[in-house]
Amino acid sequence: MHSPRSSELEALKRRVMKLESELDSLQIGKPTRERLEVMSDVVVDSNPYSRLMALKKMGIVKNYEEIRRRTVVVVGIGGIGSTACEMMARCGIGKLIMLDYDKIELANMNRLFFCPEHVGQLKTAAAARILAKINPDVIYEPHDMDVTELAYFRRFCQILSTGGLCGQKVDLVLGCVDNYQARSSINQACLETDVPWYESGVSEDAMGGHIQLIIPGLTACFECVPPLIVASGIDESTLKREGVCAASLPTTMGVISSLLVQNSLKYLLRFGKVGFYLGYQALLDFFPSHMIHPNSECRNSWCTKRQLMCREQTERNPRLAEQFDFCAKNKLTGSDTVHHQENSYGITVEGSSCDVEEAERLPAGLNFLHPRFSAQDRQEDAFQQKGTSEDACPDWYRIESLRRQLKEL
Ligand SMILES: [Zn+2]
Numbered sequence: 504m505h506s507p508r509s510s511e512l513e514a515l516k517r518r519v520m521k522l523e524s525e526l527d528s529l530q531i532g533k534p535t536r537e538r539l540e541v542m543s544d545v546v547v548d549s550n551p552y553s554r555l556m557a558l559k560k561m562g563i564v565k566n567y568e569e570i571r572r573r574t575v576v577v578v579g580i581g582g583i584g585s586t587a588c589e590m591m592a593r594c595g596i597g598k599l600i601m602l603d604y605d606k607i608e609l610a611n612m613n614r615l616f617f618c619p620e621h622v623g624q625l626k627t628a629a630a631a632r633i634l635a636k637i638n639p640d641v642i643y644e645p646h647d648m649d650v651t652e653l654a655y656f657r658r659f660c661q662i663l664s665t666g667g668l669c670g671q672k673v674d675l676v677l678g679c680v681d682n683y684q685a686r687s688s689i690n691q692a693c694l695e696t697d698v699p700w701y702e703s704g705v706s707e708d709a710m711g712g713h714i715q716l717i718i719p720g721l722t723a724c725f726e727c728v729p730p731l732i733v734a735s736g737i738d739e740s741t742l743k744r745e746g747v748c749a750a751s752l753p754t755t756m757g758v759i760s761s762l763l764v765q766n767s768l769k770y771l772l773r774f775g776k777v778g779f780y781l782g783y784q785a786l787l788d789f790f791p792s793h794m795i796h797p798n799s800e801c802r803n804s805w806c807t808k809r810q811l812m813c814r815e816q817t818e819r820n821p822r823l824a825e826q827f828d829f830c831a832k833n834k835l836t837g838s839d840t841v842h843h844q845e846n847s848y849g850i851t852v853e854g855s856s857c858d859v860e861e862a863e864r865l866p867a868g869l870n871f872l873h874p875r876f877s878a879q880d881r882q883e884d885a886f887q888q889k890g891t892s893e894d895a896c897p898d899w900y901r902i903e904s905l906r907r908q909l910k911e912l
Contacts, residue, residue, distance in 0.1 A: 520604070520606075520625065520647055521647055535636050535639060536639060538639055538640050539551075539552075539640055541568075542555070542556060542567070542568040542570075542571060542595060543556070544556035544557070544559065544560060551595075551638070552595060555567055555594060555595060556568070563774060564772050564774045565772075565773075565774065566772060566773075567772065569771075569772060570594060570595050570596055570597065570768075570771065570772060571595060571596075571597045571640075572597050572668060573596055573597050573598075573674045573675075573771045574596075574597055574598040574599075574600065574666055574667045574668055574673040574674050575591055575596055575598075575599055575600070575673065575674060575675050575676070575677060575767065575771075576600040576601075576602065576662065576663065576666065576673050576675070576676045576677070577591070577599065577600070577601050577602070577676075577677045577679060578602045578603075578650055578676060578677070578678055578679060578680055578685070578689055579602070579603055579678065579679035579680035579681065579685065580601055580602075580603040580605075580626040580627055580630050580679070581603075581605075581611070581614070581626070581679060581680075581681065582611075582614040582615070582705070582751055582753070582756035582760075583679040583703055583704075583705065583756050583759055583760045583763065584601075584603070584677065584679030584680075584760075585614070585615065585616035585617060585626070585630055586615045586616055586756065586757060586760040586761075587677055587679060587760045587763055587764050587767075588601060588616075588630055588634060589615075589616055589633075589634065589637070590760065590761070590764040591641075591764060591767075592634040592637055592638045592641050592643075593637060593638060594764070594768065595638065595640060595641070596641055597641070597642065597668050598641065598642040598643075598644065598666070598667070598668050599634070599641050599642070599643050599644070600644040600646065600662060600666050600673065601626075601627045601630055601631065601643070601644070601645045601646065602627065602646045602648050602650060602659070602662075603625070603626045603627045603646075603647070603648075604625075604647055604648060604649040605625075605626050606623055606624060606625055606626065607621045607622050607623065607624055607625075607626055607629060608622060609622055613751060613752070613753060614751065614753050614756060615753050615756070615757060616630075616633075617629065617630075617633075621633075625645075625647055627645035627646060627647055628645050628647070630643075630645065631643040631644075631645040642668070644666070646662070650680075650685055650688040650689060650692070651684045651685050651688050656688065656691075656692065659688070659692050660692045660695055660696055663676065663692055663693065663696040663698045664696045664698075672696065672697075672698055673698060674771055675698070675699055675700065675701065675767055675770060675771060676689060676693055676698055676699070676700035676701070677700070677701050677703065677763060677767065678700055678701060678702045678703060679703055679760075679763075681704070686702060686725050687725060687726070689702075689725075690702075690717070690724055690725035690726060690803070691803070691805070693717065693719060694719050694724060694803060694805035694806055694809060695805055697719050697809065698719075699716065699717065699718045699719070699770075700716075700717050701714055701715065701716050701717070701763055701766065701767060702714070702715045702717055702725060703715075703759055703760075703763050704759075705751065705755050705756055705759055707749040707750065708749075708750050709749075709750040709751050709752040709755050709785075710755065710784070710785045710786050711755070711782065711783055711784045711785055711786075712755055712756075712758070712759035712782070712783050713759070713780065713781065713782045713783065714759065714762050714763045714766060714778065714780070714781050715779065715780045715781075715795070716766065716770070716777065716778065716779045716780070716827075719805075719806070719809040719813075720797065720806070720808075720809030720810045720811075720812055720813030720814075721797070721813050722779055722794060722795060722796065722797060723795035723796060723797050723798060723801075724797065724801060724803060724806040724809075726801055726802060726803045726806065727795070727797050727798035727801045727803075727806060728795060728798065754785075755783075755785055758783055758785075759783060762778070762781055762783065766778045766781070769829070770827065773829050774829050775829055776827070776828045776829065777827040777828070777829075778792055779792075779793065779794040779795065779827075780792065780793050780794065780795055797810050797813075
């Protein structure tokens, strides 16, 4: 039971935090360089976008500069959210809205992004200050806000509906929170405002994580498939056992935030195949991937309402879900197929989706450092997929294996 004195103290603390946040956002600081109006592809050392625009030159992304017109909201500026913000800023996102209410602690130093000199500062305001130095072209909007508090919920919905660069809806929300209640709030706000969001998380033992794209009505929402155990009627934070805290690793969080931003880029700029659900199991190096369809009996009435609207759309366009597989879409239309054009960089792209024979044609004067397998080698290669004896392996594998054995001796 709170005494009137403690609730007064609590209110004052919140007021101080709010004022600090306002002060911080006013003092984001002088930019480190002139703002650039246009993303240039000119290859000079002083151009921060030449390497990003190379994706366009190489035919991977048709419209990279459109990123300047996109707005992303990141809820939770912790282990995943802070690095996701950094990657978004470095990629040149148009506007980055950051929501959190927490301050930086020394206990956060096993994670990336923040440094000891930031301890005690609000995560949102400190992130805005750091990122403004890295990329002053991005518009940063920090909000000291707990999305689980009823008082802030309408404000949160308003940010999603009108936070875009021209006062329109934001393009995507990244949920980087660590509890069920906050995920439910993001889910509710996104269903009501019809804004897609990526849910993300890492497991308590730091050995895995996931990302999940939730498009209202089209894919399962956060409540369509409820978790097996939830806290009911009590504060989740009180469930933490005395002296025991969840494990966290910068590596696992780095993997999940990278997968999150990678897929967000594909979604925002319409290239590649957007991952709907992508898991990561660190101990096995296993990445399960699939789509979770919505539950027609979802207990959230906004979800069933969005499903109905989506069904009407699907009747007109049965391939609605395929619209996020831009590779297949390009193949279907036979146009704009992603391929690696001749480019002035003399770079050849390596990747599972590219034509390997084409990738093996290097500019004159360049050779591969290691021997590479031909298409025939790959067909015959049963080393990994069928688990056959080493006799069936190409010579290079055998040499590697002998080297390993020698090293062990
Ligand atoms: Zn649902």
